[in-house]
C-alpha cells in the first residue's frame with residue numbers, strides 16, 4: 001500500500017490543518033465526560049479537548065514538533081501497537097489518520113482494547129466527496145481509495161454499540177482537508193494548502209501539475225463555475241466527513 005512519509009511532508013501541517021470548532025464540538029460531545037482521553041495519530045494536536053487529561057500517540061517527530069507549547073504530551077508509537085494496558089484510558093479518539101494505519105483494523109482493535117469507554121474516529125467516505133473533486137482529483141483518489149477503510153468496516157472493526165454520524169463540512173472550514181474547499185476550489189491552487197494534504201504526496205511525478213493545471217484552467221475560463229457554481233452560495237456541505245463512535249462493549 002502506498003505510504004505517506006510525514007517526516008518529509010508534514011512540516012507545514014500546523015498552519016493549514018487546525019481544528020475546526022464546529023467539528024471539534026461534535027468530537028468532544030462523542031467523547032462524553034470521559035476524564036482521560038488518548039488521541040492516536042495525533043499530529044499537531046488538532047481536536048484534542050483542553051478540559052481534561054489527554055495523552056497523544058504520534059509516530060512522526062516532524063508532527064510531534066508542531067504541537068503547541070502546553071499541548072498534551074505525545075508518545076512516539078503507532079496505532080497498531082499501543083504501549084498501554086487494556087482499559088488504560090476512559091476514551092480514545094483518532095482524527096483523519098486511520099487510512100495511514102497498516103492495516104487500519106489493527107489500530108482500531110488497539111483503540112478498542114485500551115479504552116474503557118467511547119472510541120471516536122473521524123474519517124471520510126471518499127465516495128461522498130463533492131462531484132467536482134471526484135472529477136478533478138480522480139487520479140489521486142484512485143490511489144487514496146484502497147488506503148481508506150470503508151466507514152462501515154471501521155464500525156465493524158470497533159465492534160460494540162457503534163454508530164456512524166455524518167458531519168457537515170462548513171464553507172469556511174479551518175481544517176484544510178480536501179473537502180474543506182468544496183466551495184473554495186481556488187484554495188487547491190495554493191501549494192501550501194496542498195502540502196498539508198497527504199494525497200498529493202502519493203502521486204507520480206507530473207500528476208499534481210496536471211490536476212492543478214486543469215483546475216486552474218477551468219476556474220479561469222468559468223467552466224468550473226458554469227457547472228459547480230451553485231456550490232458558491234452554500235453554508236455547509238453534507239459530504240464525506242463521518243464520525244464513527246463505539247461505546248463500551
Ligand SMILES: C[S@@+](CC[C@H](N)C(=O)[O-])C[C@H]1O[C@@H](n2cnc3c(N)ncnc32)[C@H](O)[C@@H]1O
Nearest residue numbers: 006041042043046060063078079095097100101
Ligand atoms: C492527516 S494527519 C492527522 C493528524 C491529526 N489527528 C489531525 O486531525 O490534525 C495523520 C497523522 O497520522 C499519523 N500516522 C501515520 N501512520 C500512523 C500510524 N501507523 N499510527 C498512528 N499514527 C499514524 C501521521 O504521522 C499524521 O500525524
